[in-house]
Amino acid sequence: xxxxxxxxxxxxxxxxxxxxxxxxxxxxxxxxxxxxxxxxxxxxxxxxxxxxxxxxxxxxxxxxxxxxxxxxxxxxxxxxxxxxxxxxxxxxxxxxxxxxxxxxxxxxxxxxxx
Amino acid sequence: xxxxxxxxxxxxxxxxxxxxxxxxxxxxxxxxxxxxxxxxxxxxxxxxxxxxxxxxxxxxxxxxxxxxxxxxxxxxxxxxxxxxxxxxxxxxxxxxxxxxxxxxxxxxxx
Numbered sequence: 174x175x176x177x178x179x180x181x182x183x184x185x186x187x188x189x190x191x192x193x194x195x196x197x198x199x200x201x202x203x204x205x206x207x208x209x210x211x212x213x214x215x216x217x218x219x220x221x222x223x224x225x226x227x228x229x230x231x232x233x234x235x236x237x238x239x240x241x242x243x244x245x246x247x248x249x250x251x252x253x254x255x256x257x258x259x260x261x262x263x264x265x266x267x268x269x270x271x272x273x274x275x276x277x278x279x280x281x282x283x284x285x286x287x
Numbered sequence: 288x289x290x291x292x293x294x295x296x297x298x299x300x301x302x303x304x305x306x307x308x309x310x311x312x313x314x315x316x317x318x319x320x321x322x323x324x325x326x327x328x329x330x331x332x333x334x335x336x337x338x339x340x341x342x343x344x345x346x347x348x349x350x351x352x353x354x355x356x357x358x359x360x361x362x363x364x365x366x367x368x369x370x371x372x373x374x375x376x377x378x379x380x381x382x383x384x385x386x387x388x389x390x391x392x393x394x395x396x397x
Contacts, residue, residue, distance in 0.1 A: 177329070206385070215291075215374050215387035216330070229384075264329070273317045273378045276385060278329040 175199075177279035179265050185285045186255045194250045194282045198267030206276060207240055207250050208264040216264050222248060255286045289313045291388035293375055298394045299365055307360045307391045309375035317378040321349050321360045324372045324390065333360070333373075362393075370395045 178197045186192050198205050204223055208216035209232075218232040224245040233240070237256075242248040252259055262283050266276040290312045299305040311319070318337035322330035336342055336351035336358060348361040360373055375388040 208387075213390075213392075215376075215390045217387070218385065221384065273380070273384055275320065275332050275335060277332065278322075280329045 177265055177267055177277055179263075179279040179282050181282060182280060183283050183285075185287065188255060188257060188286055190255050190286075191251065191253045192255055192284065194252075194263050194284070196248045196250070196265030196279060198246065198248070198265070199269075199277055200246075201269070202267035202277075203245075203270050204268040204274070204276075205242055205248050206266045206268075207248070208266065209234075210262045210264055210281070212261075219250070219263075252284075255284075257286050260284055260286045289377070289379075289386045291375055291377060291386060293373075293388040293391045295389065296392045296394070298396060301365055301367060301395055301397050303365050304361065304363050305365060305393065307362070307373050307375075307393065309358045309360075309388055311356050311358070311375070311377050311386075311388075313377045313379050313386060315379035316353065317380060319349075319351055319358045320376040320378060320385070321347075321358075322374040322376060324374060326371075330374055365395045367395050367397065369393065 180195045207219040210216045220240045221229040222242040237253045239251045262281040264281045266278045268274040268276045292310045321333040324330040334349040341350045346363045351358045372390040374390045
């Protein structure tokens with residue numbers, strides 16, 4: 174595709190529900206990143222994939238957060254048993270090759286946990 | 288730990304010049320990125336500095352001093368559409384490759 178796409182754009186969940194957020198990176202991009210962005214703050218790193226391999230998950234805040242990229246393209250970020258503190262914008266980004274290269278961001282999924 | 292500082296908010300007048308500063312202390316450094324983010328939208332790439340000095344790209348310029356851990360983004364001939372948040376990000380080797388600052392919210396007034 175022309176850019177990074179994410180779905181859904183908005184998600185409202187009741188506390189305790191599981192949610193799944195999808196990211197379609199730019200076609201051919203090797204590296205994929207997930208970030209969490211609170212209101213008025215910069216994005217905070219969650220996890221990083223190179224193709225299908227999850228090379229870094231040190232930013233995931235708890236074991237309720239899980240990400241996968243099984244075929245090296247589309248990625249899903251899953252949050253189990255959502256809590257109110259999970260409310261944020263979840264951004265996905267991709268880069269052509271190495272992780273140090275320019276990242277191109279999707280529009281984000283705004284998650285609200287009630 | 289990784290630390291990146293930017294002013295929280297700035298205000299400037301249409302047609303003026305504004306400089307947004309960024310200071311950083313990180314373990315490892317490959318380069319420094321600037322992104323623009325309009326409210327509710329994705330961050331978009333503005334510039335990348337890996338060597339000391341000034342990179343100019345149209346109305347936007349970015350400066351880097353690696354020895355001082357300092358960068359700035361210079362916006363000239365400000366337009367109303369430049370009202371946005373400006374994010375400074377350090378690219379570093381190893382885990383958590385991109386570390387973002389808190390962002391500077393710029394308001395351009397008529």
